[in-house]
Amino acid sequence: MADLYRKNLESERRQLWATCRLKGLKRDTSERLRIAEIDRLLAEHEAKKQQPPVERGEG
Incomplete structure (x- = not known):
């Protein structure tokens, strides 16, 4: 998907x-x-994109 x-x-x-x-x-x-x-916005966006997804426990 295009960013x-x-x-x-x-x-x-x-x-x-x-x-x-x-x-x-x-x-x-x-x-x-x-x-x-x-430049700052691009860096923040890239940092958000590289964060690992949060695992959710079923409950």
Whole structure:
């Protein structure tokens, strides 16, 4: 199954990064801050995905 949340974040990150490179934007711009936020969200999402499933006892 496709992970659409991750794909959307990565797509937005690539687009922002291309804009920053094209315009030569510095680190403290809103675009660069959003890239950092997207990196954090991707890391959190990946960490959630790699957690082992919780086993439930029947009862």
